[in-house]
Amino acid sequence: MKQFVGIGYRKDFGEDFFQSEILQPAFIEFAPENWMNIGGYWKKVLKRLADNYSITAHGLSLSIGSPDELDWEFLKNIKQFLSDYDISVYSEHLSYSKCDNAHLFDLLPIPFRYDAVNHVVDRIKRVQDFLERKMAIEIVSYYTPVAAEMSEIEFINSIVLQSGCDLLLDVNNVYVNAFNHNYDAKEFISQLPLRNVSYIHMAGHEKVSEDLIIDTHGQAIIDPVYELFDFTINKLETPVPVLLERDFNIPEMEELASEMNKLEQICSKAWSHVYAS
Amino acid sequence: MLLNSYTEMQQSNFATFCKTNIVQPIDGITENRIDRYRSLIRGAIVDNLESAYPITESLLTEEEWDLLADDFIANCKIQSPQIWKMPYEFYRFVDENDIYVKTKYPHLMDLLLFEWKEIELYMMEDKNDAVGNLSNTFNSESKIVINQEFELLQLSFPVHLKPSTQMSKQDEGAYYLLMFRSEDKIRFFDLSLFYVKVLSDILQNDLTVSQLTEKLIKECAGESSELFKENFLRFLTAMHSKGFILGFIN
Ligand SMILES: [Fe+2]
Numbered sequence A: 001m002k003q004f005v006g007i008g009y010r011k012d013f014g015e016d017f018f019q020s021e022i023l024q025p026a027f028i029e030f031a032p033e034n035w036m037n038i039g040g041y042w043k044k045v046l047k048r049l050a051d052n053y054s055i056t057a058h059g060l061s062l063s064i065g066s067p068d069e070l071d072w073e074f075l076k077n078i079k080q081f082l083s084d085y086d087i088s089v090y091s092e093h094l095s096y097s098k099c100d101n102a103h104l105f106d107l108l109p110i111p112f113r114y115d116a117v118n119h120v121v122d123r124i125k126r127v128q129d130f131l132e133r134k135m136a137i138e139i140v141s142y143y144t145p146v147a148a149e150m151s152e153i154e155f156i157n158s159i160v161l162q163s164g165c166d167l168l169l170d171v172n173n174v175y176v177n178a179f180n181h182n183y184d185a186k187e188f189i190s191q192l193p194l195r196n197v198s199y200i201h202m203a204g205h206e207k208v209s210e211d212l213i214i215d216t217h218g219q220a221i222i223d224p225v226y227e228l229f230d231f232t233i234n235k236l237e238t239p240v241p242v243l244l245e246r247d248f249n250i251p252e253m254e255e256l257a258s259e260m261n262k263l264e265q266i267c268s269k270a271w272s273h274v275y276a277s
Numbered sequence B: 001m002l003l004n005s006y007t008e009m010q011q012s013n014f015a016t017f018c019k020t021n022i023v024q025p026i027d028g029i030t031e032n033r034i035d036r037y038r039s040l041i042r043g044a045i046v047d048n049l050e051s052a053y054p055i056t057e058s059l060l061t062e063e064e065w066d067l068l069a070d071d072f073i074a075n076c077k078i079q080s081p082q083i084w085k086m087p088y089e090f091y092r093f094v095d096e097n098d099i100y101v102k103t104k105y106p107h108l109m110d111l112l113l114f115e116w117k118e119i120e121l122y123m124m125e126d127k128n129d130a131v132g133n134l135s136n137t138f139n140s141e142s143k144i145v146i147n148q149e150f151e152l153l154q155l156s157f158p159v160h161l162k163p164s165t166q167m168s169k170q171d172e173g174a175y176y177l178l179m180f181r182s183e184d185k186i187r188f189f190d191l192s193l194f195y196v197k198v199l200s201d202i203l204q205n206d207l208t209v210s211q212l213t214e215k216l217i218k219e220c221a222g223e224s225s226e227l228f229k230e231n232f233l234r235f236l237t238a239m240h241s242k243g244f245i246l247g248f249i250n
Helices: A040-052 A072-084 A114-131 A152-163 A171-180 A185-191 A223-233 A253-276 B005-020 B031-052 B054-059 B062-075 B083-096 B100-104 B108-123 B193-204 B209-219 B225-242
Strands: A005-008 A027-030 A054-058 A090-093 A096-099 A102-108 A136-138 A166-170 A197-203 A206-209 A212-214 A242-245 B143-146 B150-155 B175-182 B185-191 B245-249
Touching: A005 A253, A040 B108, A054 A072, A072 A114, A096 B005, A102 B005, A102 B031, A102 B083, A114 A152, A114 B005, A136 A152, A136 A197, A152 A166, A152 A185, A166 A171, A171 A185, A171 A197, A171 A212, A171 A223, A185 A223, A197 A223, A212 B031, A223 A253, A242 A253, B005 B031, B005 B062, B031 B054, B031 B062, B031 B083, B031 B108, B054 B108, B062 B083, B062 B100, B083 B108, B100 B108, B108 B150, B108 B175, B108 B185, B143 B193, B143 B209, B175 B193, B185 B193, B193 B209, B193 B225, B209 B225, B225 B245
Parallel strands: A005 A027, A005 A242, A027 A054, A054 A090, A090 A136, A136 A166, A166 A197, A197 A242
Antiparallel strands: A096 A102, A206 A212, B143 B245, B150 B175, B175 B185
């Protein structure tokens, strides 16, 4: 069993996934929206995995940055799901996916604006109060800013520090954003409130043109992202769970295993002192 | 609200563009990149609809399907945070709006319902948990325990019996489709009106096998009671072996 690296479960993984000697994840991440209030076959799959692994939850539809009111009925279901499967890590995206009373099922960029900071901070606090736990907020990849009046780093840092939430650092997203918006990824990471990082995502992406990368989760992780990952985790004071995300073009389990092994190796090297002492 | 109206308007315009492809004024964006969001959102919703409604998708022409999907994305205020439930909102959207393809394909609503109910049943929360130990055999004093994970659909077209591309006005009639989940699979049974009545009797009345048989015989004049009884018991055995009857309390 791995110590640090887990994997996001996808229904496309099929039965191969259950040959646990291949992947041996430290934990498994589920998107609660796809797994709550269900029964039948998929509920059995979820239970089988939850009986054997620790589970984390990564939400899709909270829409923390939306102008719309929070959906408390939905949050009630989330809370129940977290308690049913004994889940301690709940993360969501720093974006909005519902607007004008309609779900869009994608992550739209929140304007980097002072009033948006206040709005999001207030909502994170209310969600955390309701769930009686901290949540981790993920830095999302974005392809265009919207009506920005501050920098991305100032926007993220203000929200994390003012709300007291945790940070889900998706290293690939930072790489993608740095490329798409022409900044230095390492410098960006160095400016983040790294003490608040409680969870890391790693994934692949696709370069679609000379100046644009799309965060597809459909390819293997590329070397510069591994390198950025190595850089990042060496700056963290304590180990955190690291997740491999693969949503499309699902390869053979062996290929996922080799990515996970590589991540685990980097973690073990960076964090060995924590356990040696 | 802590969000001011300017910011809210920027967010709303952005979302509106993604849903409708209608360009709205949004400040400070990189023009050629906002299209990415439109195509990501359209892709997520259309992929989901196509996997929910494969028969409908292949019945409609490509143009009809694309127009319908675009109409849905632009005009339906999707309420469910769970994307797997979104196809039901598509069904309702088509049902409640004046949509051209409904006239061209009179069996469209039946088809959409049929395809949606398969998903809903497949995913629905478990309902048979409270059932205790049941017997696999029955006698005249047994009570029947039904699988609660079922739907009985009344359809005007036999979308479950005939390829949708071959459906015509002549097929219009009254059809009854029993769908249920058993061993994590969805099973389908075309029922005659008579067996619909049998089923509703089983469901509505807490009767023993012999009480049920008598009640049904009384209500179905014209048929020989011995033959009827034989058929009814055969029906019970068949439905038990298929998983619609979970078992019997003896
Ligand atoms: Fe991520």
